[in-house]
Amino acid sequence: MNQAAAIYSPVRPQHVNDNTPHAARPLMIGLTGLRNVGKSTVANLLEEEFGFEKVHAFASGKEAAERWFDVIGGDGWRMVYGDLKDQPSEHLPGGVAPRFLLEKMGHFFGETLGVDWTLGLEIQLARKRNPRAPIVVESLVYEAPWFRAQGGVVVRLERPGHNGPAGVESDAVQAAIAADVTLSATTPDELRTKARRAVQQMVGGG
Numbered sequence: 001m002n003q004a005a006a007i008y009s010p011v012r013p014q015h016v017n018d019n020t021p022h023a024a025r026p027l028m029i030g031l032t033g034l035r036n037v038g039k040s041t042v043a044n045l046l047e048e049e050f051g052f053e054k055v056h057a058f059a060s061g062k063e064a065a066e067r068w069f070d071v072i073g074g075d076g077w078r079m080v081y082g083d084l085k086d087q088p089s090e091h092l093p094g095g096v097a098p099r100f101l102l103e104k105m106g107h108f109f110g111e112t113l114g115v116d117w118t119l120g121l122e123i124q125l126a127r128k129r130n131p132r133a134p135i136v137v138e139s140l141v142y143e144a145p146w147f148r149a150q151g152g153v154v155v156r157l158e159r160p161g162h163n164g165p166a167g168v169e170s171d172a173v174q175a176a177i178a179a180d181v182t183l184s185a186t187t188p189d190e191l192r193t194k195a196r197r198a199v200q201q202m203v204g205g206g
Contacts, residue, residue, distance in 0.1 A: 026133060027202065028123075030140035030147045032174045033157035041188050042157065042195045043138040050199055053126040053133040057119035057143055058106050065102060074098075103170060110142030119143040123150075141170045144177045153202065157191070158184040 029046065031039040046052040056062070066076035074091040078084040079098040088095045109118050119137065126135055140147060140154060148154060156179035181198055185191035 025151060026135065028135045028137070028147070028150065028152040029199075029202075030137040030144065030152050030154050031157060032140040032144065032154060032177050032179065034159075034162060034171060034174070037157045037159050037162060038185070038188060038191045039139050039157055041191060042155075042183075043136050045192050045195055046134075046136045046199065049196070051133055052136040053130050054138060055119070055122045055126050055135055056138045057122060057141070058102075058109065058139075059122055061105055061109055061118070062102070065098075065105060069098065106141070106170065115143045115146045119147065140177065141174050144174075153181065154179045155198065156182045158182060159191075160184060160186055 029052070031042055033039060043052075043054050047054045062080050066080045069076035069079045069091070072091050074089060075082075075084060079089065080102065085099050085102070086097050088097055092098065092101065119140075120143075123135060123137075126133070137143075137147065137152070144154060154177060156177070183191065183194045183198060185194055
């Protein structure tokens, strides 16, 4: 059952980027944690079972990168979203993996240009698509302080024994983010169960 209509933020935002009264602002959850720890799993669950609008701070940037990879002769979709993301590429200088460029682009947009070019813009687009839907940010990194100031709830995901891919620049940034909730799970099923329980508690339903 879609529960979106009943999900509103329990946290009063310090600043807002629209005129929605804080009491009626839909809940925003931001997921953080190492790569491959289950952020997409949780984001998909919230979208499918609770009616969340799924947002990624670099969604538009990824689409631009996908097209650029296509132009230089690569398989853009596989290099951005698929099995080639972490594989050395003959199409890139020095044979680096596509993730190298994605990390550099993400840092430039998130740190140099700022949140208005990344998560702020993506949340505005999500609210245009569905003004009343709660929002889940699939991967919260550079924008965490801004997100919390908007009333967002930061949820850290952990998998015991998992270290993630080596050499990922943004991992140091996400590791320093203070989380409101931490979910630790060793399997996807355990993670889904804990995520359901956490959301139900946030909205007073469990």
